[in-house]
Amino acid sequence: MDEVALMFKTLSDPSRIRILYLLSQEECSVGHIAEVLKMTQSAVSHQLGYLRTLRLVKVRREGNSMIYSYEDDHVISLMKQAIQHAEHR
Amino acid sequence: MDEVALMFKTLSDPSRIRILYLLSQEECSVGHIAEVLKMTQSAVSHQLGYLRTLRLVKVRREGNSMIYSYEDDHVISLMKQAIQHAEHR
């Protein structure tokens, strides 16, 4: 159950959900995420580090930007289901 | 997104997941949950209070026992999906 809880814990923070949702729609650099979500560069980077640890996102370098994209389809699917459910009621 | 995060936060604690999973299989009194999950009566009751607040469980009295059962099918469904996913990998 701890593993399941960990997956949900990842999705239990608004910032992380917003980051993952953004990444579910487009690849993003750290700065772009910070700008769109109106978060500090540092806060975004910390959260991305967390998501990276859990292998929920992957990175590649492009020039001196780091481009993030999601890596775990199942988590994205769970997230979208939850969003849909929250919208329809 | 806060609403979605709240739903996931509920499922982000092992104790709550275990309680909900148990309730997904059978109605239970507080004492029974505590016994099965080897948790304190107080800890179980606190968590049930939390789950009740979010309308994820409902209660009825039976003698001097309180019988809990789950109330939100969608959350149960998300939980089971996550468990299945965790098992198969």
Added chain:
DNA sequence: TAACTATATGAACATATGCTCATATAATTG
């Protein structure tokens, strides 16, 4: 190479969380 840009990271802090302990509430039984 020096200056610049983008990102990462460590420390510190304020808040949130889940538990325990003690006690309150409520129904049942003798």
Added chain:
DNA sequence: CAATTATATGAGCATATGTTCATATAGTTA
């Protein structure tokens, strides 16, 4: 009614969490 059983709840505590601030790292460009 008193004692018992089952559950709820408030206070307090230890730990976890997410953010900010300052700074480090790494690639790019003049």
